[in-house]
Amino acid sequence: MVAPRWLFWHRRDLRLADNLGLHAMAAVTPALTGVAVLDPADLQAATMAPSRRWFQGESLRELQQRWRQAGSRLLLLEGDPEVLLPALALALGARGVAWNRDVEPLVRQRDRRLAEALQRQGLQVAADWDQLLVPPEQLLTGAAAPYRVYGPYWRAWERQPKADPVPAPTDLHDLPDGWELALGALPLVAAPPREPWNAGDEPLALPGEAAALDQLQAFAAGPLRRYDDCRNLPAEPGTSGLSAALRIGTLGPRTAWAASSEALADCRSEEEERSVTVWRQELAWREFYQQALFHFPELADGPYRPLWRHFPWENDPDRLEAWQQARTGVPIVDAALRQLIETGWMHNRCRMVVASYLVKDLIIDWRCGEAFFMAHEIDGDQAANNGGWQWSASSGMDPRPLRIFNPATQAARFDPDGVYIRRWLPELRHVATADLLSGAIAPLERPGYPAPIVDHRQQQARFKAMYATLSRAADGSS
Numbered sequence: 345m346v347a348p349r350w351l352f353w354h355r356r357d358l359r360l361a362d363n364l365g366l367h368a369m370a371a372v373t374p375a376l377t378g379v380a381v382l383d384p385a386d387l388q389a390a391t392m393a394p395s396r397r398w399f400q401g402e403s404l405r406e407l408q409q410r411w412r413q414a415g416s417r418l419l420l421l422e423g424d425p426e427v428l429l430p431a432l433a434l435a436l437g438a439r440g441v442a443w444n445r446d447v448e449p450l451v452r453q454r455d456r457r458l459a460e461a462l463q464r465q466g467l468q469v470a471a472d473w474d475q476l477l478v479p480p481e482q483l484l485t486g487a488a489a490p491y492r493v494y495g496p497y498w499r500a501w502e503r504q505p506k507a508d509p510v511p512a513p514t515d516l517h518d519l520p521d522g523w524e525l526a527l528g529a530l531p532l533v534a535a536p537p538r539e540p541w542n543a544g545d546e547p548l549a550l551p552g553e554a555a556a557l558d559q560l561q562a563f564a565a566g567p568l569r570r571y572d573d574c575r576n577l578p579a580e581p582g583t584s585g586l587s588a589a590l591r592i593g594t595l596g597p598r599t600a601w602a603a604s605s606e607a608l609a610d611c612r613s614e615e616e617e618r619s620v621t622v623w624r625q626e627l628a629w630r631e632f633y634q635q636a637l638f639h640f641p642e643l644a645d646g647p648y649r650p651l652w653r654h655f656p657w658e659n660d661p662d663r664l665e666a667w668q669q670a671r672t673g674v675p676i677v678d679a680a681l682r683q684l685i686e687t688g689w690m691h692n693r694c695r696m697v698v699a700s701y702l703v704k705d706l707i708i709d710w711r712c713g714e715a716f717f718m719a720h721e722i723d724g725d726q727a728a729n730n731g732g733w734q735w736s737a738s739s740g741m742d743p744r745p746l747r748i749f750n751p752a753t754q755a756a757r758f759d760p761d762g763v764y765i766r767r768w769l770p771e772l773r774h775v776a777t778a779d780l781l782s783g784a785i786a787p788l789e790r791p792g793y794p795a796p797i798v799d800h801r802q803q804q805a806r807f808k809a810m811y812a813t814l815s816r817a818a819d820g821s822s
C-alpha cells in the first residue's frame with residue numbers, strides 16, 4: 345500500500361531535529377514533503393531586517409540539503425501561502441498539511457483561514473505547539489487566567505515538565521517521478537535568493553541548524569557558566585547570541601533547555617549553578633512574552649496599560665532621526681545603535697538603554713523604536729520586541745510604574761572602561777574614559793561627533809511631570 349502523502353510547512357522552525365510537528369508527522373507517514381513559502385508581503389515589508397532575511401534565506405538553503413539527506417525534499421514557493429498551499433496539496437495529491445503553531449495575531453488569523461480553506465477542500469490539517477517549552481494554554485494562574493507578571497510566571501514555568509528534544513526524521517519517501525509536471529504553474533523557486541547582507545568577519549550568529557548547535561555547545565561549555573557575571577557587560581561575549589537561531593528556529597527550545605540541564609548537572613560551584621539558572625530565566629522571558637502576546641493580541645497594537653494611550657508624545661522628527669542614525673551625542677546610546685545597524689544585533693543591556701532614552705529622554709512614542717528595531721534586528725520577534733519596548737516604556741506588564749535609565753550611569757556600571765563605546769564609535773577612541781561615559785565631551789575632542797541633542801536631567805524632569813499630569817487626570821476621571 346502506498347503511504348498517504350503529507351506536506352510539512354516550515355515557518356519559524358527551520359530545522360529537522362527537535363521539531364515536534366515534523367517528528368509527529370514522520371511517525372504517521374514517511375511520505376513527507378517539506379514546503380516553505382517566501383511570501384513577498386513578509387519579505388519586502390519594512391519590518392523585515394536585511395540581516396534577518398539573510399539568516400532566514402541561508403538557513404532555508406541548509407534545510408533543503410537536510411531534507412535531501414533525509415530522503416525527501418523541501419519545496420520552496422514564492423507567493424501567498426493561503427493561495428499556494430491548498431493548490432500545492434491538491435497538485436501533489438496530499439492527504440493533509442501540517443505545521444507548528446505561532447503566537448503572532450496576524451499569523452494566527454491567517455492560519456485559521458488557511459486551515460478552513462484546506463478543510464473545505466477535504467484535506468486534513470495538523471497544527472500543534474513546538475516553539476515553546478511550555479505552550480501558552482498549558483500554564484495559567486490559580487484563577488485560570490493568563491500570567492501578567494513575570495516573577496510568578498517564572499516560578500510556575502520552571503516547575504512545568506519540559507519535553508526532551510526529538511530526533512530528525514530519516515528514511516523519508518520522496519515525491520514520485522514527474523512531480524514537477526503535476527505542479528503546473530505553481531511558482532516554484534529552486535533556492536532562496538542570496539541576500540546582500542554583509543555579516544562581517546565574525547558574525548555573532550550563523551545561519552543553519554548545524555551552526556546553531558555548534559554555537560549552543562560552545563556557549564554551554566564556557567560563557568554559560570559565567571553568565572550571571574558577564575551577561576550585562578556589552579563589551580564581553582557573555583551571552584549566547586542564540587536569539588536569531590531561536591527566532592528563525594534553527595535551534596529548538598528543548599535542545600537549548602537540554603544543554604542547560606547538562607550544564608547544571610556538572611556545575612562546579614554555586615556561582616555556575618546560579619548562572620545556568622539565570623540563563624534559564626531568559627528562556628522563560630522569551631516564553632513569557634510569547635504567552636502574553638498569545639493571550640493579549642491587543643499588545644501588538646498599542647500600550648497594555650490604558651493610561652499610556654493618552655500620553656502626549658512629542659515625536660520630534662529631528663530627534664527621532666538623530667536616534668535612528670546613532671547621532672544623539674550620547675556615546676553609549678550611539679554605540680549601541682551602531683552595533684544594531686552594522687551587525688543586526690544589539691546587546692540586551694543596550695537595548696534597554698536606547699529604548700529608555702528614546703521614550704523618556706526624547707519623549708518619542710515607543711512604537712517608533714519598536715518598528716525601527718524590527719527593521720534592523722536579526723532576531724526581530726514581535727513578542728520579544730514588543731515586550732521589551734513596552735517594558736522600557738513602562739506601558740506594559742511590568743509592575744513598576746515608571747522606570748527611567750540614566751545613560752551615563754548605565755555606561756559607568758556596565759562599560760566602565762569604555763571598551764564597548766570605543767569599539768562602535770572609533771572616532772571617540774582618544775576621549776578620556778570619564779568623558780566618554782558621562783557624554784560630557786569637549787567640542788574639540790569630538791570633531792564630527794554631535795553634542796548631546798537633549799539634556800538628560802531636564803528631559804527626565806519633564807517626562808516625570810507629563811506622566812504625573814496624565815496620572816492625576818486618569819485618577820480624577822476614574
Ligand SMILES: Cc1cc2nc3c(=O)[nH]c(=O)nc-3n(C[C@H](O)[C@H](O)[C@H](O)COP(=O)(O)OP(=O)(O)OC[C@H]3O[C@@H](n4cnc5c(N)ncnc54)[C@H](O)[C@@H]3O)c2cc1C
Nearest residue numbers: 583584585586587626630692695723724725728729732733
Ligand atoms: C527593547 C527590546 C527589544 C528586544 N527585541 C527582541 C527581539 O526582537 N527578539 C529577541 O529575541 N529578543 C529581543 N529582546 C530581548 C533580548 O535583548 C535578546 O533576546 C537578547 O539580547 C539576545 O541575545 P542572546 O541570544 O545573546 O541572549 P541570551 O542572554 O543568551 O538569552 C538566551 C535567549 O533568551 C531569550 N531572551 C533573552 N532575554 C530576553 C528578553 N528580555 N525577552 C525575551 N527573550 C529573551 C532570547 O531568545 C535569547 O536568545 C529585546 C529586548 C529589548 C529591551
